[in-house]
Amino acid sequence: MTVGFTDIAALDASDPLRGFRDEFQLREGLIYLDGNSLGAAPRATAARIAEVVANQWGEGLITSWLGAEWSTAPQRIGDKIASLLGAKPGEIVAADSTSVNIFKALTAAISLRPQRSTILSEATNFPTDVYMMQGIEAFVGGRLRAVTVDPGAVLERLDNDVAVLLLTQVHYKSGLVRDMAEVTRRAHAKGIPVVWDLSYSAGAIPVDLNGANVDFAVGCGYKFLNGGPGAPAFIFVAERHQAATPVLSGWFGHSSPFAFEEDYRPATGIARFLCGTPQVLGLAALECGLDLMGRVDLAELRRKSLALGDLFIERMELRCAGFGFELISQRDAALRGSQVSFAHPHGYEIIQALKQRDVIGDFRAPDVLRFGLTPLYLRYADIVEAVERLRDICQTRACDSPDHRHRAAVT
Ligand SMILES: *Cc1c(COP(=O)(O)O)cnc(C)c1O
Numbered sequence: 001m002t003v004g005f006t007d008i009a010a011l012d013a014s015d016p017l018r019g020f021r022d023e024f025q026l027r028e029g030l031i032y033l034d035g036n037s038l039g040a041a042p043r044a045t046a047a048r049i050a051e052v053v054a055n056q057w058g059e060g061l062i063t064s065w066l067g068a069e070w071s072t073a074p075q076r077i078g079d080k081i082a083s084l085l086g087a088k089p090g091e092i093v094a095a096d097s098t099s100v101n102i103f104k105a106l107t108a109a110i111s112l113r114p115q116r117s118t119i120l121s122e123a124t125n126f127p128t129d130v131y132m133m134q135g136i137e138a139f140v141g142g143r144l145r146a147v148t149v150d151p152g153a154v155l156e157r158l159d160n161d162v163a164v165l166l167l168t169q170v171h172y173k174s175g176l177v178r179d180m181a182e183v184t185r186r187a188h189a190k191g192i193p194v195v196w197d198l199s200y201s202a203g204a205i206p207v208d209l210n211g212a213n214v215d216f217a218v219g220c221g222y223k224f225l226n227g228g229p230g231a232p233a234f235i236f237v238a239e240r241h242q243a244a245t246p247v248l249s250g251w252f253g254h255s256s257p258f259a260f261e262e263d264y265r266p267a268t269g270i271a272r273f274l275c276g277t278p279q280v281l282g283l284a285a286l287e288c289g290l291d292l293m294g295r296v297d298l299a300e301l302r303r304k305s306l307a308l309g310d311l312f313i314e315r316m317e318l319r320c321a322g323f324g325f326e327l328i329s330q331r332d333a334a335l336r337g338s339q340v341s342f343a344h345p346h347g348y349e350i351i352q353a354l355k356q357r358d359v360i361g362d363f364r365a366p367d368v369l370r371f372g373l374t375p376l377y378l379r380y381a382d383i384v385e386a387v388e389r390l391r392d393i394c395q396t397r398a399c400d401s402p403d404h405r406h407r408a409a410v411t
Contacts (some may be wrong), residue, residue: 036372
């Protein structure tokens with residue numbers, strides 16, 4: 001797609017998703033290109049949380065575990081996530097953090113292949129994914145080895161010693177999309193179950209878990225699902241693997257939590273992959289994000305996301321050529337998630353200078369500027385304007401200001 005300046009207003013005016021922006025709380029003037037790290041707040045969320053606190057908690061107190069259906073919220077909300085990801089009801093629960101769910105999925109997968117000794121991933125995976133593998137290796141005292149290989153070498157490394165393969169479908173830095181069905185098929189040919197991390201996929205690109213014959217998957221609630229800071233994550237376990245023995249054998253995964261039996265007896269079905277008490281307030285906020293997403297045409301979402309990405313790249317090449325940006329996302333839209341990333345030696349300083357001009361992107365060490373594209377609340381005009389502000393920073397060398405050099409604890 002090649003778009004001229006004059007077409008931009010027309011694109012926004014005819015955008016079938018344009019109505020969704022008003023459902024989010026977003027200050028006029030701000031261009032928020034970080035919905036891949038923390039999705040914007042749906043307007044409905046504040047009222048919902050207030051209601052849960054005042055009525056369900058404040059008035060209902062402990063009776064709300066049943067009266068307000070708190071105790072089954074992980075399953076109810078999991079089913080809403082399942083409908084977005086090509087999973088069946090009863091294959092997903094919303095609970096815990098993504099890191100904890102990675103642990104649960106990896107250990108369940110390993111229990112299916114007790115004779116094998118390698119946990120495999122790619123070296124540039126999101127750090128927590130690899131850290132969780134390394135923790136399992138340390139815990140079992142060397143019986144399992146956490147191995148990471150170059151991203152391009154993963155398929156060659158699949159052999160009969162691999163107990164589980166852990167991959168992220170959309171790469172957190174570059175946005176490169178892996179072919180989930182094909183990689184899963186190649187792994188299954190060697191008897192390897194796969195855990196897919198969908199942190200940058202859920203709510204961003206079409207996902208068909210059962211169509212791709214996926215074994216296990218995990219993902220975040222606070223990114224493209226707009227569930228709020230620290231929202232509960234989710235875990236998918238294909239029906240055929242739900243008898244695997246979970247290592248995190250908490251009471252909410254027990255067959256009868258309120259019988260207070262002395263011994264652990266795992267629940268049947270996806271409830272087995274719960275652990276402790278559901279995060280009720282976080283789940284209520286997550287449900288607001290999901291109810292909004294449930295009304296979105298996901299094919300339209302993807303189409304607009306790619307059009308925003310193409311426009312971003314085109315404007316960068318037109319307006320910021322010669323300033324040292326190197327595109328590290330795929331130019332081929334089909335291989336790109338809902339983000340566009342560039343490398344630049346002064347990436348950190350540029351991201352800080354952009355914040356001062358009310359454009360929020362993020363920086364990922366060592367040199368990546370990452371711009372998340374959220375079709376529900378971004379307009380084509382926002383992309384054009386963001387690139388203009390970036391050009392101004394480069395032209396006036398605003399990023400050279402010493403205030404921008406100090407690295408904050410969170411980037
Ligand atoms: C964001 C992200 C996580 C985050 O894990 P938390 O436990 O929620 O902090 C994990 N994996 C990937 C690939 C991510 O993008």
